[in-house]
Amino acid sequence: MGVVALLTISLAAPASAADEQLAPLADPARVAPFPESFTAGDEVLAGVDTHDHGGYSVDAASGRLTIYVVGGRRADSAKRIVQQAALASTANVARSALFEQVRYSAAELARIERDEVWQFSASENLGVVATRLDYRLNKVVVSLDVLTGDARRALRVRFGDAVAVRQEPIGRIYATRYNDPAPHYGGARILLRAPGGGAANACTSGYPATYRLTGVMVTAGHCAALGFAELRTAVTNGALQGEDNCQTVGGCDRQPFGTVWRTGLTTFASVADAQSNPAGLDMALITTQASPKLYVAGDTTSVADIVSFPGASRNIAGTNVCHSGATTVGSCGYTVGSGQVTRVFSVSQGGVTRFGRALVWEALRTSGTGTACPGDSGAPIYQPFGAGVSILGSLTGSAGTAVGNCTAGFIFTYWGSAPAVWPGFLPTITS
Incomplete structure (x- = not known):
């Protein structure tokens, strides 16, 4: 039986009062060429209530799987459920997964990413051009076409530490072999x-x-x-x-x-x-x-x-x-x-x-x-x-x-x- 490690997220260095009023900046997106790790993460969490876990991430360099467990009153039961699911997996990458405790559940983050940020942006004219879930950060990463202090402040006030931001232009659509008869x-x-x-x-x-x-x-x-x-x-x-x-x-x-x-x-x-x-x-x-x-x-x-x-x-x-x-x-x-x-x-x-x-x-x-x-x-x-x-x-x-x-x-x-x-x-x- 594999050994499952449980970690807690360490606290960052204290931020200035001004910084704490702004949604933090997110690092550029990274990709991890380890499809077997993503498959293992899906299998572990398939039967787990999305209110009990905060998703998973795959290390871009090693393929190491980290699974996130929701803290608070649900922490003990959530940890037990997810650990049992990982240990029951036949995938080595799941049985050797790291565990970290987080604040926001996958359900909460999905609601913010798919709907709430977009509605808020439309009402406040924030210029949101993309949203994505970042389970490693336990946040929704919000991309703005113009990165302003006002937009970062508004997102911080509305969503607290559930969001981070980065600048990204509005996607350009490619609406522009050469003799291909039917079929x-x-x-x-x-x-x-x-x-x-x-x-x-x-x-x-x-x-x-x-x-x-x-x-x-x-x-x-x-x-x-x-x-x-x-x-x-x-x-x-x-x-x-x-x-x-x-x-x-x-x-x-x-x-x-x-x-x-x-x-x-x-x-x-x-x-x-x-x-x-x-x-x-x-x-x-x-x-x-x-x-x-x-x-x-x-x-x-x-x-x-x-x-x-x-x-x-x-x-x-x-x-x-x-x-x-x-x-x-x-x-x-x-x-x-x-x-x-x-x-x-x-x-x-x-x-x-x-x-x-x-x-x-x-x-x-x-x-x-x-x-x-x-x-x-x-x-x-x-x-x-x-x-x-x-x-x-x-x-x-x-x-x-x-x-x-x-x-x-x-x-x-x-x-x-x-x-x-x-x-x-x-x-x-x-x-």
Whole structure:
């Protein structure tokens, strides 16, 4: 039987009176490439009431698992329940886990992160652009587009020491291979226009799926977002000017691709409206003839079969992934962050900018030199699996360090978020 250590969080050095009036600053986000540790943490806490624990964290360097137990009157019973669950696990990383006592439960932090911070930001005009749970800090990390003392003070007064802050710009959405006849593959360039023609939103096809017994191709919802005067529903395959010998301003339409049937993202005129309304699903469904294949990262012609996808409720933190965007031709070397992030982002179409909010995952570059760029929106997010690939989702927008007009990371919508909006939705794989 493994030995379970119980630690308590040490107190920080005393802060000045002025500092204590402000929400503290959070360190930059880190990713931990140890999916087995995240799986073990999920298994240990699966049957534990979220009011009894404060989540878990995985050390980015060693993969060591730390599980957090709520203090106060529930401390003794909570500690006993969680320790028993850890010792019952067959995973060595769980049986050797560290334990720390914290103030806020996972339930409390989730309520603050998913709803209360956003409503408060909308009412106080704080400029919140993202929220994420940081169980290691036992806080909700709130990202502000402009880091001001007034905003930090307001968050401190409202939420006490349950929040920390960092500065982060509003996510830039990539709403910008080239001759992909039916049945269509994921990773192809698609151009979305209004039924009457006009300027196109340039995006990337994601992966095939079925919904209501209808075959569809997934792309990003903001490629055909609700809220604009025109809904871009007519989809063609082709190339942008400068891509694949296309010299036409506005892009070259080479063949019909399909029609936008469903879109899960509504945009709003202001950041405050996006904050105060429910988060959307940054996915759109295109009715088309599609094949369970995708163009793999690295060139314009190589394809792979889609042979698998994770369970809808699986925790994909720590997974190493690739994207196959049509602008960059895709790249690998990204690691999924420790949890989902609620993000506000801007969407521009026809000279008009509006704002949306969605629940996404972040993937940051941990090896190589790959980037994600405008026009990669909707691209399949996948990992090699046997002789093919396992599909995780579709690319949404920018994340990580800026590299020119691109970024060394991206945010993406996990496929498992879709069934809550579109019951019965399921990716299509090779039979």
